[in-house]
Amino acid sequence: MAKITEDEFIRFVEKMPAFPQSVHKILQLAADPKASTKDIVAVIESDPVMAVKILKVVNSAFYSLPREVLSIQRALVFLGILSLKNLALSVAAIGMLNPENAAEFDINKFLEHSLVTAVLAKKLAMHVGISMIESSDYFIAGLLHDFGKIVFAEFMPHEFNQALIDSKEHNISLHQAELEHIGLSHDKAGQLLVSKWALSDTLANAINWHHGSKQDSCLADCIFAANQIAKKYKIGDGGNAVINDFPEHVYARFSMTLDELIVELGDISEINSEVQQFIGA
Numbered sequence: 001m002a003k004i005t006e007d008e009f010i011r012f013v014e015k016m017p018a019f020p021q022s023v024h025k026i027l028q029l030a031a032d033p034k035a036s037t038k039d040i041v042a043v044i045e046s047d048p049v050m051a052v053k054i055l056k057v058v059n060s061a062f063y064s065l066p067r068e069v070l071s072i073q074r075a076l077v078f079l080g081i082l083s084l085k086n087l088a089l090s091v092a093a094i095g096m097l098n099p100e101n102a103a104e105f106d107i108n109k110f111l112e113h114s115l116v117t118a119v120l121a122k123k124l125a126m127h128v129g130i131s132m133i134e135s136s137d138y139f140i141a142g143l144l145h146d147f148g149k150i151v152f153a154e155f156m157p158h159e160f161n162q163a164l165i166d167s168k169e170h171n172i173s174l175h176q177a178e179l180e181h182i183g184l185s186h187d188k189a190g191q192l193l194v195s196k197w198a199l200s201d202t203l204a205n206a207i208n209w210h211h212g213s214k215q216d217s218c219l220a221d222c223i224f225a226a227n228q229i230a231k232k233y234k235i236g237d238g239g240n241a242v243i244n245d246f247p248e249h250v251y252a253r254f255s256m257t258l259d260e261l262i263v264e265l266g267d268i269s270e271i272n273s274e275v276q277q278f279i280g281a
Contacts, residue, residue, distance in 0.1 A: 003183025004156070006192070012155040013189075013196045016096070022047040023092045024198065030085040037076055044072045044088060053091045054084070057278055082136040089140055090118075097150065102157035105149065105164065105239060108279075112236025115275040118142030120226035123265065128218065128253065138222055141203055145210045145223050146238050148189025149174075156182055164239050174240035175211050187211050212247050221253040228258050229265070235272050 004012075025043045029035040044051050051072055058075045059068055069075045076084050099107045121142030125135035152160035163177040170177075175185035191208035195201075202219065209220035210227060224246075230236065231243050246258050254261050 003181075006184065006188070009151070009184050009189060010192060010196075012151055013192050015155070016151060016193065016196070019089075019092050019197050020047060020050070022050060023088055026085050026088050027199070030081050037073075037081065040081060040084065041072050041076060044084075050088060050091055053095075054087055057087060057091070060278065080133065080136075082133050086136050086140050090143055093144060093147070098154065101153040103153040103161040103164070105153040105157075105160065106237060107153075109237035110146065110149065110239070111279060112275055113230055113238040114143050114146055114236070115278055116230040116233075116235045116271055117145060117223065117226045117238075119271050119274060120229050120265075120268070121222045124222040124225055124254075124261075125218070127265070128222070130218065137203065138219060140199075141206050141210075141219055141223050142226055144194055144199075144203070145190060145207050145227065146186060147193055148186035148191075148207075149239060151189050151193060152178070152182060152186060167240055167242070171242060173211070173242045173244070174238075185211075212244070212250070216249070218253065221250045224250055225254065225258070225261060229262060229268075232258070232262065233268065233272075235275070 022043050026040060029040050065078055097107050118139045121138040122135045125138040159181045163174060163181040166177040167174040175187055178185045187208050187210055191204045194207060195204045206217055206219040206223060209215050209217055210223040212224060228243050
């Protein structure tokens with residue numbers, strides 16, 4: 001079975017849709033301390049499809065705001081610049097998903113898993129002392145951590161399908177099966193994809209390390225933990241049912257095992273409800 005090189009994979013990445021110009025502009029403005037909120041509102045309002053989707057999500061149970069929000073300006077007041085930026089990114093990324101693929105990869109279940117991981121990653125970030133503002137980026141990292149699989153399903157469906165089957169039948173991690181059948185794992189693929197989308201190196205590296213790394217990265221550790229918790233609760237399906245214990249550095253980050261952390265977090269049933277609201281918005 002033929003395997004691809006990283007250079008060959010990059011050619012697939014280049015065929016993936018780019019983020020809309022409006023998203024890139026929002027990213028630039030959110031990172032500019034001199035930018036005004038009026039500028040960000042204007043960019044979002046210039047993309048009517050994005051604006052409508054953002055307002056639907058903001059008014060869903062996902063945010064549970066005290067009153068209905070009817071404008072992007074009011075959404076900015078309630079959410080802040082960084083949360084609004086991440087919401088725009090989320091809407092754009094979800095809009096790129098193609099539900100039809102020859103790999104027979106369930107995109108709806110994949111999206112559920114990605115969103116649950118995103119919500120949990122943000123929750124874990126705040127659990128270890130990351131501020132609410134900084135934790136906003138953890139949501140995006142969780143949402144995009146498995147997007148390399150989307151490239152495989154689109155451009156190498158047969159090989160990816162074989163990796164999915166191999167992972168399930170032999171109870172091995174999907175990224176290991178991908179190395180065998182494709183020659184590249186989805187974590188590395190995800191890093192290349194978000195780099196192509198011109199997102200931050202910190203985000204790209206955390207996605208590359210989300211199956212465990214000796215790198216000192218709180219972001220990667222939170223994604224790793226959130227990923228395992230999502231699989232433990234069987235909310236959604238990213239194609240990999242194998243649940244990994246915490247490696248030493250992740251254990252050190254939370255000072256507890258996976259099962260202990262789950263107990264510490266308490267009831268997360270509301271997260272599934274939030275995710276369904278997000279998907280249905």
